[in-house]
Amino acid sequence: MLRVAAVQQHCYEDKQQSLELTGDLIDQAASQGAQLIVLQELHASWYFCQSEDVGKFDLAESIPGETTDFLSAKAKEHKAVIVGSIFEKRAAGIYHNTAVVFDSDGSMAGQYRKMHIPDDPGFYEKFYFTPGDAEEGSGFQPIDTTVGRLGILVCWDQWFPEAARLMALAGADLLIYPTAIGWDANDSQQEQTRQLDAWMTIQRSHAVANNLPVVVANRVGQEPDPTGQTLGTVFWGNSFICGHQGEIIVEADSQLTQIIHTELDFQRTDEVRRIWPYFRDRRIDAYAKLTKRYIDPV
Numbered sequence: 001m002l003r004v005a006a007v008q009q010h011c012y013e014d015k016q017q018s019l020e021l022t023g024d025l026i027d028q029a030a031s032q033g034a035q036l037i038v039l040q041e042l043h044a045s046w047y048f049c050q051s052e053d054v055g056k057f058d059l060a061e062s063i064p065g066e067t068t069d070f071l072s073a074k075a076k077e078h079k080a081v082i083v084g085s086i087f088e089k090r091a092a093g094i095y096h097n098t099a100v101v102f103d104s105d106g107s108m109a110g111q112y113r114k115m116h117i118p119d120d121p122g123f124y125e126k127f128y129f130t131p132g133d134a135e136e137g138s139g140f141q142p143i144d145t146t147v148g149r150l151g152i153l154v155c156w157d158q159w160f161p162e163a164a165r166l167m168a169l170a171g172a173d174l175l176i177y178p179t180a181i182g183w184d185a186n187d188s189q190q191e192q193t194r195q196l197d198a199w200m201t202i203q204r205s206h207a208v209a210n211n212l213p214v215v216v217a218n219r220v221g222q223e224p225d226p227t228g229q230t231l232g233t234v235f236w237g238n239s240f241i242c243g244h245q246g247e248i249i250v251e252a253d254s255q256l257t258q259i260i261h262t263e264l265d266f267q268r269t270d271e272v273r274r275i276w277p278y279f280r281d282r283r284i285d286a287y288a289k290l291t292k293r294y295i296d297p298v
Contacts, residue, residue, distance in 0.1 A: 002035055002147055002263065002264045002265075003033045003261065003263050004035070004215055004261060004262060005034035005036070005037045005261040006216065006240075006241060007022070007039050007040065007239075007259050008217055008252050008256075009021055009220065009257045010220060011043060011219060011223070012046065013045065014045075015045050015059075018043060018044050019044055019070055021257070025257070025259060026080075027078070028259055029261065030077075030078035032261055033261075034261055035104075036083070036145075037081070038178065038217045039082070039085060040178050040179060040218055040239075041178040041179050041217075041218075042097065043084070043085055043219070044059075045087075047233065047235070049125050050226060050227075050232065051225065051226050051227045052127040057089075057128070059087050060088060060095050061086055061087065061088065061089060062090075063111065064108075065086070067084065067086050068084070068086065068102075071100065071102050072102050072106045072107075075106045076102075076104075079104045079105075081109070081147045082102045083100075083101050083152060084099070084101075084102070085100070085154070086098050087128070088111075090130075094130050095128055095130060096113040096132065097114040097117070097125065097128075097154060097155075099112040099152045099176075101143045103145050103146055104145075104146050109143050109144065110143035112141075112143065112154065114155065115134065115140070115154075116131070116156045116159075116160055117131050122225070139166075140170065141167075142170050142172040148173035148266060149172050149173045151164075151167030151173070151175045151212070153177055154177065155178065158177045159202055161205070161206065162290070164209070167210075169279075173212070173269070174212055174213045174215060175206055175214045176214075176215045177214070178217050180219045181235065182235035183233070183236060184231075184234075185222065185233065186231060192236070199238075200238070200240065205246065208245055209278065211245075211269050211273045211276060212244060213241065213242065213244055213264045214242050216239055216240050217239050218236065218237055218239045219235040220237035220252075220255060220256065220257065221255075222234045222235070223235065237253060237258070238251060239251070239252040239258070239260055241264075243264075244272045
């Protein structure tokens with residue numbers, strides 16, 4: 001059995017303040033016995049992608065850097081695997097939204113650069129982030145750690161069943177989604193409910209379709225629009241962990257900084273796949289058209 005914790009937190013404009021809170025939450029999760037601690041997307045600052053501002057590139061860090069050094073030390077201190085998130089400066093003009101994984105001895109086990117990059121009102125990520133390079137092996141490839149093979153995907157990746165399937169086919173023991181998603185402050189209650197339900201449903205469906213547990217860590221709290229043109233984004237929290245058949249095991253609320261945790265049994269994957277043999281019955285000979293952008297009507 002693996003003790004897993006997901007952390008959702010409010011963030012601050014000041015990086016040190018955000019990281020101090022992150023460190024406290026890591027300490028709490030470890031004190032509760034967590035062997036794997038999952039942090040939310042871009043946890044070191046406010047979500048800066050609400051606007052397009054070249055000055056925000058100053059927030060980016062190289063690997064290694066301040067945040068990765070901090071997470072490495074925490075992993076070593078607590079002998080726990082930590083999944084963190086940084087705004088990565090890979091080279092001049094090349095920046096990524098990168099999940100970083102530190103093993104229980106503090107060594108870096110691997111990284112995953114976000115593959116699907118959104119560009120929507122309040123989420124102008126294409127301005128900041130270059131997609132990960134699938135051809136270089138940093139795409140949909142699980143990361144090996146002392147607690148298992150982690151299938152890490154990031155936020156917008158969570159809407160794509162292809163990404164989850166490829167991680168499962170590559171031998172992931174679980175799917176992990178560090179996330180920063182929320183509502184426009186002007187959304188109606190009905191629209192908020194529809195969006196939240198869709199978000200949870202799609203990720204639970206990845207658990208069902210791949211017979212893998214899913215861990216989701218989302219940020220929480222209202223963050224201002226730096227341009228002042230809108231009321232900003234209300235990040236909806238609701239981090240959750242679900243089991244191999246999509247069943248919700250534990251869920252956070254929509255407003256509080258919070259740690260959720262549970263125990264996962266990876267042996268359950270084999271048990272469930274014996275009675276729901278999707279992988280046996282996949283028609284891989286008939287799926288070639290999935291690589292097309294669109295299939296025009298005949």
